[in-house]
Amino acid sequence: MDQMIFNPLEDYEKRLKDTHRSNVDRFWEELVSRSGVNPEENRAAVAKYHARQKKADEVKTKAGAWKALRVITIIGMVLAVIIAIAMFAGGSVLPGILLALAAVGLLLVWLKVLNPRIKNLDQVYAEEQAKADALLETCWQQMAPLNGLFGSWDGISLLEKTIPQFDFQPSFSQEQEKDMRDHFNFPGYDNAEHSVVDTLSGRYNGNPFLFERRRVHKMGTQDYYGQLTIHWTEWYTDSKGNRRSRSRSQTLHATVTKPKPFYHLETKLHYGAQAGPDLVFSRQNRHLEDKSDRAIDAMVRKGEKKLRKKAEKALENNENFMGMTNTEFDVLFDALDRNHEVQFRLLFTPLAQTNMVDLLRSEAGYGDDFDFYKNRRMNTIVSEHSQNRDLLPDPAKFHSYDFDVIRERFLSGHAEYFKAVYFDFAPLLALPVYQDRPVHSLDPLPDYAQKYSVWEYEALANAMNPVHLAHPNSKTPVILKAAYTDGSQSADRVCITAYSYDTITRVDYVPVRGGDGDVHLVPVPWQEYIPLEARQQIQVSVTDPGGDGSIAGIHTHGLYARVLK
Numbered sequence: 001m002d003q004m005i006f007n008p009l010e011d012y013e014k015r016l017k018d019t020h021r022s023n024v025d026r027f028w029e030e031l032v033s034r035s036g037v038n039p040e041e042n043r044a045a046v047a048k049y050h051a052r053q054k055k056a057d058e059v060k061t062k063a064g065a066w067k068a069l070r071v072i073t074i075i076g077m078v079l080a081v082i083i084a085i086a087m088f089a090g091g092s093v094l095p096g097i098l099l100a101l102a103a104v105g106l107l108l109v110w111l112k113v114l115n116p117r118i119k120n121l122d123q124v125y126a127e128e129q130a131k132a133d134a135l136l137e138t139c140w141q142q143m144a145p146l147n148g149l150f151g152s153w154d155g156i157s158l159l160e161k162t163i164p165q166f167d168f169q170p171s172f173s174q175e176q177e178k179d180m181r182d183h184f185n186f187p188g189y190d191n192a193e194h195s196v197v198d199t200l201s202g203r204y205n206g207n208p209f210l211f212e213r214r215r216v217h218k219m220g221t222q223d224y225y226g227q228l229t230i231h232w233t234e235w236y237t238d239s240k241g242n243r244r245s246r247s248r249s250q251t252l253h254a255t256v257t258k259p260k261p262f263y264h265l266e267t268k269l270h271y272g273a274q275a276g277p278d279l280v281f282s283r284q285n286r287h288l289e290d291k292s293d294r295a296i297d298a299m300v301r302k303g304e305k306k307l308r309k310k311a312e313k314a315l316e317n318n319e320n321f322m323g324m325t326n327t328e329f330d331v332l333f334d335a336l337d338r339n340h341e342v343q344f345r346l347l348f349t350p351l352a353q354t355n356m357v358d359l360l361r362s363e364a365g366y367g368d369d370f371d372f373y374k375n376r377r378m379n380t381i382v383s384e385h386s387q388n389r390d391l392l393p394d395p396a397k398f399h400s401y402d403f404d405v406i407r408e409r410f411l412s413g414h415a416e417y418f419k420a421v422y423f424d425f426a427p428l429l430a431l432p433v434y435q436d437r438p439v440h441s442l443d444p445l446p447d448y449a450q451k452y453s454v455w456e457y458e459a460l461a462n463a464m465n466p467v468h469l470a471h472p473n474s475k476t477p478v479i480l481k482a483a484y485t486d487g488s489q490s491a492d493r494v495c496i497t498a499y500s501y502d503t504i505t506r507v508d509y510v511p512v513r514g515g516d517g518d519v520h521l522v523p524v525p526w527q528e529y530i531p532l533e534a535r536q537q538i539q540v541s542v543t544d545p546g547g548d549g550s551i552a553g554i555h556t557h558g559l560y561a562r563v564l565k
Contacts, residue, residue: 150395184272226524254510289367303331355430457482491541
C-alpha cells in the first residue's frame with residue numbers, strides 16, 4: 001500500500017528526498033549500461049582535450065601579446081611623425097626629416113621581426129586548436145549514445161516511482177477537462193488575453209490536477225523621450241558698461257506616454273479536491289522564511305489584535321468570521337477572506353495547521369513563496385520557484401562531452417525538478433483530506449467528438465514557428481487562441497486565431513518654453529501598436545496527420561499537429 005504523506009516537509013527531508021535520489025541513481029546506472037559508454041575512456045579523452053586546449057589558449061595569448069606590441073609600435077611611429085610635422089611647421093626642417101625617417105625606418109625593421117613571429121604563432125595556434133577540436137569531437141562521439149538516451153518524460157517517470165500516488169498523463173484530454181469542470185469547479189477557458197504555451201496534467205490518488213504555463217498579454221503604457229537643442233544670441237552689459245552679445249544654447253526635453261502591449265509567462269497548478277465544496281479563500285506569499293523568529297513572533301502578536309478586531313466586527317455585523325484557536329497559523333497563512341468557517345476548520349485540522357506553518361517558516365523547500373487560491377472544489381497554487389522552470393525537464397540541458405559533467409547535471413537536474421514539483425504540491429498535501437480519493441458517479445463517461453482540450457491545442461500551436469500562424473506584419477509576441485472546429489476518429493480540426501501588433505513610428509511635437517523666452521516644438525518619436533489578427537486551421541492527432549497541403553508539422557506531448565493551407 002502506498003505510504004500517505006502526513007507531513008510534507010518532514011517526509012521530504014527524512015524519506016522522499018533520499019528515496020528519489022536512490023531512484024535517480026539506479027536509473028542513471030541503467031542508462032549508462034544501456035548506452036555502452038566507457039567512463040574511464042572518456043575521462044582520459046577529456047583530459048587530453050583539456051591539455052591540448054590549454055596549450056592552444058597559451059599560444060593564442062602569446063600571439064595576442066605580440067599583436068598588442070605591434071599596435072603600440074605603430075602608434076609610436078604615428079606620434080613620431082606628428083612630432084616631425086610639428087617640427088617642420090616650427091622651422092626645424094632637417095631635424096624633422098631625420099625624426100620622420102628614423103621613425104619609419106625603425107618601424108619597418110621592427111615589423112620585420114614582429115610579423116613573422118606573429119604569423120608563426122597564428123599558425124601554431126590554428127594547428128593546436130584543430131587538434132583540440134578533433135579531441136573534443138572524439139569526446140562528443142563517445143558520449144553520443146548516452147546523450148541520446150535522455151527523454152523529457154524521465155523526470156515524470158522517476159517522480160511517479162518515488163510517489164506512486166502520482167499518475168501523470170501525456171496530454172490534457174477533453175475528457176479530463178470536462179471531469180474537472182463538472183466535478184471540481186474548474187473554470188472554462190475563455191480569456192482572450194492569455195495563451196497556453198505548455199501543460200502537464202494527471203491525477204494524485206485520483207484527484208485531477210493541471211500545470212499550465214500561459215503567455216499573458218496586458219496593455220500598459222510606455223514613456224517616450226525627445227529632445228531639441230536650441231541656440232540664440234543674448235545681449236548683456238559688461239562691467240565697463242559696454243553692450244555685448246554672447247551665444248547661448250539649451251537642450252529642451254519632452255515626454256509623451258502612449259499605450260503599449262506587455263507580455264509575460266505565468267505558471268499555475270490547479271488541483272481538484274472534493275473537500276470544502278463551498279469554501280472560497282485566498283492568501284499571498286510573504287516570504288516568511290526570510291524573517292527571524294523574533295520578527296515572526298512580533299508579526300503574530302500584531303496579527304492577533306487584527307484577528308480580534310475582525311472577529312468583533314463580524315459579530316456586530318452578523319458576518320461569517322471567527323478566528324482560529326491557533327493564532328500563529330491564522331496570522332501566517334492569512335486567509336482571512338474565507339467565506340465558510342465550518343468548512344475551513346474541517347480542512348485545516350490541527351495537523352494541517354502545523355504542516356502549513358512548518359512549510360511557511362522552513363527554508364528546506366522554497367519557504368513561503370506560494371499564493372494559494374481555493375474556489376470551492378478547485379485549488380490553485382502559484383509559486384515563485386515555478387515561474388521560470390520548464391514543466392518537463394529539457395534533456396538537452398544534461399548533454400555534454402564529459403561523462404562526469406553529464407552525471408552531475410543529470411543527478412542535480414532531476415533532484416531540483418523533483419523538489420520544484422513536490423513543493424508546488426506541498427501546500428495541498430499539507431491538508432490530509434486533500435489526499436482522499438474523490439467519489440464519482442458510476443455513470444459511464446460519454447464519448448467526446450473533441451478528443452483534446454483547448455489547452456493542448458494552444459500548447460501545440462505555440463510550439464510551432466509563429467511565422468506559420470501569425471499575421472505577416474507582426475512585430476510583437478503572438479497570443480494564440482484555439483477553437484475546436486470538427487473532428488474524425490483519427491484527428492481534431494482546430495481554428496487558431498493569432499492576435500499580435502504591427503508597429504508604426506510616429507512623432508509628437510510637444511511645446512516647451514526655452515531659455516530664449518520662445519515656445520519650441522520638441523519632437524518625441526514613439527511607437528504606435530496596430531492590432532493584427534490572423535486565422536489558420538491546424539489538425540491534431542496521435543499520429544502524424546500530414547499530407548497534401550499541410551505544412552509545419554510539430555510533435556509534442558505525444559501529439560502531432562500540422563498547419564493546413
